[in-house]
Amino acid sequence: MGGYSDRAGPSTGVHDRLTARVLLLKAGQESVAFISCDLRSFVGDRVRERAMKELGIGHVLVSSSHTHSGPLSWENRTSRWYTETEDKLVAAIAEAKKNLVPATVAVGRGEIYLGHNRRRIGPEGRATMFWRNAEQAPTSPVDPTVTVLRVDDAKGKTLAVVVHYACHPSVLGPDNREISADYPGAMSREVERQFPDAIGMFWQGAAGDINPYRDKEATPGGFAEAERMGRALAAEAVRVARKASPVTGDLHASTEVVDLKHRWDLAATIHAGLTAITLGTQVALIALPGEPFVNHQIALTAKSEVPYTLLLGYSSGAGGEWIGYLPTIDAAVTGGYGAGWNTTVEVGAGEALVDRGLVRMYQLLGRLSTDAR
Amino acid sequence: MLDKRISVFICVHLWFLTPVFGEIKAGAARVDITPPAGIAMWGYGDRKGPSEGTRDPLWARVLVVDDGTTPVALVTLDLGRTFGPAQMDWVRQRVRPVQVVFTASHTHSGPVLDEEYPGGRVPDWEQKALEGIATAIRRAYDSRVEARIGAGWSVAYLGHDRRYTRFDGSVFMLWGNPAGVPTYPVDPAVAVLRVDDAAGKPLAILVNYACHPVVFGPDNLRYSADYPGAMRNYIESKLGGMAFFLQGAPGDINPYKDKTPLIEDAAGEMARAGETLGRAVVQAAAGIITRSLPDARIGLRVDTMHFRLRYDERQIRASLASLPPRYQDYVKPEYHLPVTSLTIGDQFAFVGMPGEPFVRFQMDLRSRLPAPFTFFLGYSNGYYGYFPGIREAVAGGYGANGLPTWVEVGAGERMLDRGIINVYRLLGKLSDQPEQPQ
Numbered sequence: 001m002g003g004y005s006d007r008a009g010p011s012t013g014v015h016d017r018l019t020a021r022v023l024l025l026k027a028g029q030e031s032v033a034f035i036s037c038d039l040r041s042f043v044g045d046r047v048r049e050r051a052m053k054e055l056g057i058g059h060v061l062v063s064s065s066h067t068h069s070g071p072l073s074w075e076n077r078t079s080r081w082y083t084e085t086e087d088k089l090v091a092a093i094a095e096a097k098k099n100l101v102p103a104t105v106a107v108g109r110g111e112i113y114l115g116h117n118r119r120r121i122g123p124e125g126r127a128t129m130f131w132r133n134a135e136q137a138p139t140s141p142v143d144p145t146v147t148v149l150r151v152d153d154a155k156g157k158t159l160a161v162v163v164h165y166a167c168h169p170s171v172l173g174p175d176n177r178e179i180s181a182d183y184p185g186a187m188s189r190e191v192e193r194q195f196p197d198a199i200g201m202f203w204q205g206a207a208g209d210i211n212p213y214r215d216k217e218a219t220p221g222g223f224a225e226a227e228r229m230g231r232a233l234a235a236e237a238v239r240v241a242r243k244a245s246p247v248t249g250d251l252h253a254s255t256e257v258v259d260l261k262h263r264w265d266l267a268a269t270i271h272a273g274l275t276a277i278t279l280g281t282q283v284a285l286i287a288l289p290g291e292p293f294v295n296h297q298i299a300l301t302a303k304s305e306v307p308y309t310l311l312l313g314y315s316s317g318a319g320g321e322w323i324g325y326l327p328t329i330d331a332a333v334t335g336g337y338g339a340g341w342n343t344t345v346e347v348g349a350g351e352a353l354v355d356r357g358l359v360r361m362y363q364l365l366g367r368l369s370t371d372a373r
Numbered sequence: 374m375l376d377k378r379i380s381v382f383i384c385v386h387l388w389f390l391t392p393v394f395g396e397i398k399a400g401a402a403r404v405d406i407t408p409p410a411g412i413a414m415w416g417y418g419d420r421k422g423p424s425e426g427t428r429d430p431l432w433a434r435v436l437v438v439d440d441g442t443t444p445v446a447l448v449t450l451d452l453g454r455t456f457g458p459a460q461m462d463w464v465r466q467r468v469r470p471v472q473v474v475f476t477a478s479h480t481h482s483g484p485v486l487d488e489e490y491p492g493g494r495v496p497d498w499e500q501k502a503l504e505g506i507a508t509a510i511r512r513a514y515d516s517r518v519e520a521r522i523g524a525g526w527s528v529a530y531l532g533h534d535r536r537y538t539r540f541d542g543s544v545f546m547l548w549g550n551p552a553g554v555p556t557y558p559v560d561p562a563v564a565v566l567r568v569d570d571a572a573g574k575p576l577a578i579l580v581n582y583a584c585h586p587v588v589f590g591p592d593n594l595r596y597s598a599d600y601p602g603a604m605r606n607y608i609e610s611k612l613g614g615m616a617f618f619l620q621g622a623p624g625d626i627n628p629y630k631d632k633t634p635l636i637e638d639a640a641g642e643m644a645r646a647g648e649t650l651g652r653a654v655v656q657a658a659a660g661i662i663t664r665s666l667p668d669a670r671i672g673l674r675v676d677t678m679h680f681r682l683r684y685d686e687r688q689i690r691a692s693l694a695s696l697p698p699r700y701q702d703y704v705k706p707e708y709h710l711p712v713t714s715l716t717i718g719d720q721f722a723f724v725g726m727p728g729e730p731f732v733r734f735q736m737d738l739r740s741r742l743p744a745p746f747t748f749f750l751g752y753s754n755g756y757y758g759y760f761p762g763i764r765e766a767v768a769g770g771y772g773a774n775g776l777p778t779w780v781e782v783g784a785g786e787r788m789l790d791r792g793i794i795n796v797y798r799l800l801g802k803l804s805d806q807p808e809q810p811q
Binding site (some may be wrong): 263264266303305329330332333335340341347348351352355356358359362367368369370371372373 | 542683684685688689691692741763764766767769774775776779781782783786787790791793794797802803805806807808809
């Protein structure tokens with residue numbers, strides 16, 4: 001299993017099944033397949049390549065919820081399970097393509113505090129880890145924003161509810177050896193109960209330093225806590241979905257592979273796949289295959305003039321490698337888990353990717369002059 | 374990990390009790406680099422002809438700081454831009470082991486300078502200036518004495534944001550703003566680094582402020598350092614020592630009385646602007662307590678960053694067709710830009726970018742402060758046009774779009790980040806080796 005290095009052994013069974021959900025959007029000449037998997041770090045290059053070639057899909061974005069109670073994924077990319085999963089995802093995209101109907105998209109925003117910042121900066125300017133915060137002491141930075149997309153068919157029947165939120169799915173800890181989607185799975189089930197014809201999809205945000213208050217809750221209580229947290233998120237998401245406002249305009253996407261330096265081996269290059277997608281002039285997504293710290297999401301929201309600009313971590317749409325944690329420059333200076341020894345890419349990579357995504361976004365919207373005069 | 378942390382603490386706290394092994398030394402020198410009359414002038418496309426003489430001399434001023442192992446010369450130039458890479462290297466070769474950081478005031482009343490010259494033929498005046506600068510660096514180095522250093526700041530409102538943003542987000546260019554309409558963003562901070570000799574007498578006063586030196590307009594055909602020169606004269610008359618102007622990030626900042634016509638007393642206006650700034654500096658300098666920095670280190674790191682051409686190459690070449698052919702030399706598919714980080718002890722740092730950054734970068738640096746006193750050096754170690762922030766590039770206006778900016782959007786953000794990262798590295802706050810997991 002993936003997520004913790006101190007598990008006693010492999011999985012012993014399945015508590016709740018891991019699901020991949022596909023939302024295929026097509027507008028004008030562009031089509032984008034959004035896939036959300038209950039996995040830790042699934043890159044799925046073959047899914048993208050095959051869906052583009054065999055199914056004629058314009059862009060494919062494979063996102064993982066980052067559950068810590070699933071199988072190792074990026075590390076298992078040569079396994080049979082990985083290949084079979086890729087096949088299943090291609091089949092799911094094909095099914096979504098068959099089910100294409102005229103649809104409308106709506107967007108809205110709410111907020112809920114389910115996570116805390118797990119890094120505490122001491123007076124000497126060094127981070128210590130604050131994994132669990134059952135007392136819900138205030139921490140900073142945290143982004144409580146829940147952004148929701150609702151997709152309806154022409155008759156108003158809801159086909160998909162997509163929920164973007166930033167928090168590690170680590171309610172279940174290393175003592176749990178049963179496969180589970182953690183709180184995002186519970187969230188999806190609850191959304192799907194309230195919208196019976198819809199899929200309830202989860203997009204993980206910049207959760208690199210955000211943990212659930214009741215992190216690593218011991219089993220069996222951990223399952224109940226994941227359920228409670230998932231339902232709380234679902235309740236806010238459903239409230240927002242019902243009052244979401246329409247999105248109009250075109251769908252645009254672009255991808256790029258950005259070359260980054262290895263932080264500890266300056267001779268090595270890491271290829272980071274970066275995806276930018278815009279939906280009308282109201283919604284934009286910047287997606288990257290790593291774990292950005294939440295300040296990247298907060299900075300992106302502040303910098304972007306698109307009202308709903310989402311940073312999706314754990315998401316691959318352009319090839320390249322899994323790039324691991326993306327601390328901010330400040331966080332790298334204070335150190336701690338995810339900011340020091342267990343990072344891979346150079347300091348400043350997160351800022352560079354987010355800014356590059358922002359430039360791409362403005363290019364997609366035609367808002368950056370290309371006129372040399 | 375814990376042990377390491379304790380040992381770092383002991384180092385810091387016992388610093389005052391340990392015997393003095395070395396001090397920061399400093400020396401200053403200057404050289405007149407004013408070209409002869411007859412040279413084409415920088416800054417405005419609509420001048421009537423080449424220069425006709427000198428209003429006030431253009432100086433290169435040199436401050437050398439040395440910790441005993443890393444001598445660094447900060448060379449400030451009364452020029453529109455720094456010299457081209459080959460010319461800067463020419464000086465650097467001649468002053469080893471001193472390392473050199475060049476920075477220009479961006480006066481618009483100086484001579485034209487180019488990145489490179491056909492056949493490597495550097496104009497006579499420029500070659501003479503380079504030789505004079507190399508000599509001045511050696512003089513400053515040879516005259517270095519134990520120094521006391523301190524910093525402080527004040528505010529002055531010489532400049533306004535010349536890009537006026539309308540309520541719909543679009544931009545129109547104000548240029549001058551004689552009515553003093555408030556515009557945004559503006560950074561009124563005047564940051565001052567004061568370097569004294571061991572007796573406490575000022576050796577050098579460095580002033581970091583962001584405003585285009587464009588009090589003189591295109592009708593002026595005589596060389597001038599513009600308001601920074603008048604500012605230096607004022608400071609030197611009040612405090613002694615040598616005054617330096619370090620241009621900040623004025624890519625979008627002009628004086629309220631921009632391009633004052635000569636018949637409207639541009640010379641008087643220039644002197645007044647310099648004095649206004651000078652008064653703020655003298656006030657700030659009076660409050661600065663300088664101290665010696667035993668065992669302080671000097672750090673210099675210049676990284677080369679690679680950026681793309683912003684525009685389609687053929688289109689930009691076509692756009693340049695009506696201008697002198699030398700402009701074609703500025704078009705390259707990729708640019709290699711030097712980003713400068715300089716630290717003096719753990720209190721003072723400089724971050725430099727090679728062109729005209731918009732003022733938001735300077736404000737951003739000041740809000741992030743990798744060292745307690747961090748100065749922003751625009752026009753440093755090269756010249757690659759304007760660097761608007763991403764948001765300014767989207768909003769548009771002069772310097773944000775079109776010919777004056779040709780490096781890809783986002784380059785400014787990357788260079789600022791790298792400059793800050795390298796200050797942290799120089800201060801030992803970011804290691805290139807992974808610490809042991811906790």
